[in-house]
Amino acid sequence: MGKRKVLNESQLREIKLPQEGELLGRVVKLLGSDHIMVKCTDGKTRMGRIRGKLKRKIWIRDNDIVILAPWDFKQDERGDIIWRFTLSQMDWLKNNGHLPKDF
Numbered sequence: 001m002g003k004r005k006v007l008n009e010s011q012l013r014e015i016k017l018p019q020e021g022e023l024l025g026r027v028v029k030l031l032g033s034d035h036i037m038v039k040c041t042d043g044k045t046r047m048g049r050i051r052g053k054l055k056r057k058i059w060i061r062d063n064d065i066v067i068l069a070p071w072d073f074k075q076d077e078r079g080d081i082i083w084r085f086t087l088s089q090m091d092w093l094k095n096n097g098h099l100p101k102d103f
Contacts, residue, residue: 015092016083018067023079024093026103027064036060036081038068041100046070048081058084065090065099 018024025038025048034050048068050060060066060081067083070076085093093099 015085015089016067017098022067022069022082024099024103025066025068027060027062027066030060030062036066038066038079038081040068041103044076046077046079048079050081054081054084060084065093 023040023042025040025046027036028039028045029037031037031047034055036048036050037045038048039045046068048066050058065085066081068079069082070079090099
């Protein structure tokens with residue numbers, strides 16, 4: 001069984017919401033070598049690492065909304081990036097109240 005190939009982001013219909021222990025965040029700065037500074041909804045800025053599963057599939061840019069899972073240790077400083085939302089998914093999150101107004 002092969003990988004699911006997505007040629008266009010508008011084909012993505014599923015929206016993954018944060019589970020318990022996961023946070024929404026906005027990408028502040030790209031640091032290089034798969035590290036990203038993310039400002040989370042709890043007010044803290046963490047360094048996120050793009051998981052190996054997403055490295056070659058998804059390109060992450062500034063001001064993208066992502067789901068970040070903090071590590072078991074250094075929870076206030078680091079985490080793994082699990083998911084990136086498309087523009088239409090960001091609008092859906094704002095309209096349904098999943099994102100704070102000032103975020």
